[in-house]
Amino acid sequence: MGFKIAVVGATGNVGREMLSILAERAFPADEVVALASRRSQGSEVSYGDKILKTKTLDTYDFSDVDICLMSAGGEVSKEWSPKIAAQGAVVIDNSSAWRYDQDVPLVVPEVNAEALREIKKGIVANPNCSTAQLVVALKPLHDRATIKRVVVATYQSVSGAGKDGMDELDRQTKALYSLHDVQQKKFPKRIAFNLIPQIDVFMEDGYTKEEWKMMVETKKILDPKIKLTATCVRVPVFIGHSEAVNVEFENPISADEARDILRSSPGIMVIDKHEPGGYITPHEAAGEDATYISRIREDITVENGLSFWCVSDNLRKGAALNAIQIAESMVNRGLLKAKKQAA
16 A cells, blocks of 8 residues: 655646656655645646646645655745644655754755654654755765864755746856846846855855755754854756865775775765766766765865765755655655555
C-alpha cells in the first residue's frame, strides 16, 4: 500500500522539480496531488508521464494525506504547515519558516537522518540550498578530523530566486544582445554579465540573511561548535550553486586522505584532476543529484587546513531532492506508515 502525497506550490520551480523527482525515484505513492494558490487553480503540471491539474490549497482536505511537500514560501508555510500537520500529515517544508525552531528537525539525510526520530510538530525543515550541499561535503571530513572553522564564498544561480530570477537573467541577456535598455526588477543590480554580492536582506552586523542562514543552519545540522563565515554572491548562471570552501580542522588531514574519504561518502562525487577541465562546473551539475567536489588541496597558510570547490543543482539537492530523500528516510526507518495501511 503506497502513500498519498500532496505537493504545495506545485507550479513553482521547486514544486515542479519535486513532482519530477517523485516519479524518477519511483517513490511509493498511490496518489499525488498538486496544490497551488487560487490564481493557479487548474494549471497543468507533469508527474512522470501523467498530467495533474492543480487544486486550491485553501479548500483542500488533508485528512487522508500522508506526506505534504511544502514549497510555497515562508508565509504560506507558517499559516498552513501546522494546520496540515494537525490533520495527520508529515509536512516537509522547503522554506525558512521552521528551520530555526528547536522543535523542528532540520535535516539533510546524508548528514543527520537520525534527527527524524525527534519530530514533535509534524513538520520537518529543509535547509537553505547553499547549506545543503555544504554540509554534505563537510560531514565526512568533520567525522574524520573535527572542523574548527569554515570560510565559504558562494556563487549562487538565479534559480535560487525562483522563476522571476531566471526570467530576469533571460530578459536582461536578450536586451543587452539587442542593444535595448536593461530593466531591473528582481535583483538590486543588473545580473546579466555581472555578479551581485548580496542575497536576501542586510542585517545589522553587515552580513546578509543568506549568509546568516548558512552559519546558523550548519551549526544546527552538523555541530554547534563549528565557526563559519560566508559571503554569498548571485551569479549569472541559471541552475547550480557553487562554493569555494576553506576549512580549518583540529586534527591533521591531507588532501589525498580527504579525497579518499569524500569518494566513499554518500551523495558525493569527486571530480578532481589537476588539468584543464578536471573539475565540475554548475553547467555539468544541473539535472544531477550528487554534490560534486573538485580542487581539493591543502591550505599552506594554516595548520590542518583544506580548500575545495563544491557544486550542486540547487533545485535538486538544494531543495526538491533533499525533501524527497527526507520522506524516503522516514519510510525506510519505519517512521511513517500510510494512513490507508494503518486503517
